[in-house]
Amino acid sequence: MNTPIPQPMESNTAHNQSSRFNIVEYLKRLGDCIVEYFNSQAEIKVWQRQDRFGNEYWEVYDPNTHRSASFGSEEEVRIWIEELFHQQQYNSFYQSSDYNYHRSNSFR
Numbered sequence: 001m002n003t004p005i006p007q008p009m010e011s012n013t014a015h016n017q018s019s020r021f022n023i024v025e026y027l028k029r030l031g032d033c034i035v036e037y038f039n040s041q042a043e044i045k046v047w048q049r050q051d052r053f054g055n056e057y058w059e060v061y062d063p064n065t066h067r068s069a070s071f072g073s074e075e076e077v078r079i080w081i082e083e084l085f086h087q088q089q090y091n092s093f094y095q096s097s098d099y100n101y102h103r104s105n106s107f108r
Contacts (some may be wrong), residue, residue: 044060047060055073057071
């Protein structure tokens with residue numbers, strides 16, 4: 001077994017600063033990876049498939065709403081994604097607390 005021989009350190013202070021720097025860099029990279037993972041999980045997934053007769057079609061899945069669909073063309077996929085985006089924008093506006101506050105006061 002060829003184990004590397006540790007080199008003598010000049011001082012404990014230098015070692016502690018070096019260790020802290022490495023830990024900070026490691027935690028930053030870990031945080032970046034976690035953010036990237038969750039962002040990629042929220043993206044709409046699109047697959048191009050073929051049925052048993054060789055006809056191509058598209059499958060889409062939105063992990064945020066758990067909705068999926070199949071389409072015969074790329075254009076239909078784009079339309080579905082745009083409608084989904086606009087629907088989410090619409091829903092987020094009407095679920096805001098300001099809208100609900102004004103709506104509830106208008107019925108009094």
